[in-house]
Amino acid sequence: MSSIFGSSSAQSEDEHWISVSDLMAGLMVIFLFIAISYMKNIVIEKERIEQIAVTWNETQEALYVDLETEFQNDLPKWGAEFNKDTLAIRFKEPNVLFDSSESNLKPEFKAILDDFFPRYIEVLKKYRDDIAEIRIEGHTSSIWGGSINGTDAYFKNMELSQDRTRSVLTHCLMIPQIETEREWARTTITANGLSSSKPILNPDGSENEAQSRRVEFRVRTNAERRIVDILQV
Template identity: 50%
Template sequence: MRSNEEHIEQEEHWVSVSDLMAGLMMVFLLVAIVFMVDAEIERNKIRDVAVLYDRLRTQLYQDLQEEFAPDLERWGAEINPDLSIRFNDEDLIFDRGEHDLKPAFRNILAEFFPRYMRIITSEKYRDDIAEVRIEGHTSSGWLGRTEDEAYILNMGLSQERTRSTLAYVLNLDTVAGEKSWLKEHMTANGLSSSKPIRDASGEEDSNRSRRVEFRLRTDAESRIATILENQR
């Protein structure tokens, strides 16, 4: 009789354990479903922002092309789909090894920058611009210096050139009404020879590597970064 009672108790014990395990499995399943739903929501957010960014970038690129296409050859400039405008005719922008703007480049900037500002601060784009970057780039060489020495010297030179460019455009009378916005959004970035321009053979094109670029970063990139940060 006692053996039967023990057998029944063991069965009840295993039934309770199996019930507990089933309950735990349901909890884990619900947690997994919640995580899957949250992940899908975040993926949808990133997708929506990416679509917004792509449309914004495409429209901005088209507007910049339409505005400046007739002047690019004369300025020694080009517009790229990544929203960078590159001035790379070294005969127009700086003397070799110097950071003072040549008169020709001052004239170009005085013509270019107010029109550029009119586009990017328009109601269509104003709230979506996170940063207006002025980038200074050099070639990799420096006569009589080692590769590392040349890189450091060119870093200082590229930074001085971007500061000279920033100071000039910031003080143009034609953009005085947007000076506060500019101070919030514009940065000067010297990059030395870290991003050289290469020719078809893969060799550095030293002349085109010496350049100044205006590059836009939209708020869509910041939004994606925020979503990804929140997922960690």
């Protein structure tokens, strides 16, 4: 009888290990499917990131080419320059822009804006679906007349730079040639007074006070929104 019971016990043990072996095989199959699914998601995310990069680069490049083509012959006579990386057109001759500590546009700067801004809007309107914001930025040096400290000078220059950008915006929006695009421009353009927060520096790291006093027109694309749209697909 003992041999019979012993045989039965061994058979039971073999069946137990077969069951565990089947379980482990099943788990390995499950883990394999999880790994494949994970790898597939990585490939999808990589493709989305590549799509984002391509979309952003194509838009930036097209905007740069069109703006450069339109204004390359005018920038020197305006005392302006164009930055490809930021898509910013910088008017950098302070004596042409405003009188010292004043926010009213000088006649020469008004004439420049009358020529520049309608053509600028004509180029940008082709990209209206790609543009999140057109920024008019006012920058000052860190200096303010008198002996006030740096903090007080910063806030006085903040007020001045904001007043100046508002003057530029007001003038630009009232130019008759942009009447058909005025509503779009009004909802897209912002005036940003930045005081002396982004000075222009000399090679030795010191502030270039004259170059720091400037006005910039900068385009910000809606790459952030496109990133969200792509990643949510």
